[in-house]
Amino acid sequence: MHIKTLSFCLVTLVYFDVFAAEKITVYRWFDEHNVVHFSQHQPDRDDYIEISMSNNKKSSVITDEASSDEALKLQNNTLGDSSEKSNVNHELNDEKCLTARENITTLANFDTIQYKNGQGSVEILTALEKQQQLTMNKKQAEVYCTD
Incomplete structure (x- = not known):
């Protein structure tokens, strides 16, 4: 019984993870050394570009x-x-x-x-x-x- 519950939770988690990844926002910015960075977390700096991506x-x-x-x-x-x-x-x-x-x-x-x-x-x-x-x-x- 424990295996079924664990399997159900794992399948549910994977489903929601895939569902959440259908539309993501990526932030792009350059640092002081002119190196480009990408992240899903909004940077602390003000000079960034927000890119929305979807996977439908x-x-x-x-x-x-x-x-x-x-x-x-x-x-x-x-x-x-x-x-x-x-x-x-x-x-x-x-x-x-x-x-x-x-x-x-x-x-x-x-x-x-x-x-x-x-x-x-x-x-x-x-x-x-x-x-x-x-x-x-x-x-x-x-x-x-x-x-």
């Missing part, structure tokens, strides 16, 4: 259980959904790329940069903050810009 294999399980006609329909729907998701992701990357490039241009061309803080009051970036923002936006451009 539900369609293959459904396809195996469905009849051949239904399987073909499901595959066509899955292909359509994945191309739509790909287009949406491509558009989001293009937007983030454009934003990063605009920020780089603004930070590089102006000596004084004003911004609104969380309380809505206007503040001016210090030289260090400006450099940090420039570095962060250059790294975002590396990630999101494909050309």
Whole structure:
């Protein structure tokens, strides 16, 4: 009886582990020696890039259980959904790329940069903050810009 309980717990644990790994967030940043780091834990520093990744294999399980006609329909729907998701992701990357490039241009061309803080009051970036923002936006451009 003890073996059955242990086996059940192990199977349940593996199932939830796989389920939790379907969508994960990975953080990417460079250290002071210009070495790139990746982690699932949010770093203490501010100049990092958040990358969401998903692993969705539900369609293959459904396809195996469905009849051949239904399987073909499901595959066509899955292909359509994945191309739509790909287009949406491509558009989001293009937007983030454009934003990063605009920020780089603004930070590089102006000596004084004003911004609104969380309380809505206007503040001016210090030289260090400006450099940090420039570095962060250059790294975002590396990630999101494909050309």
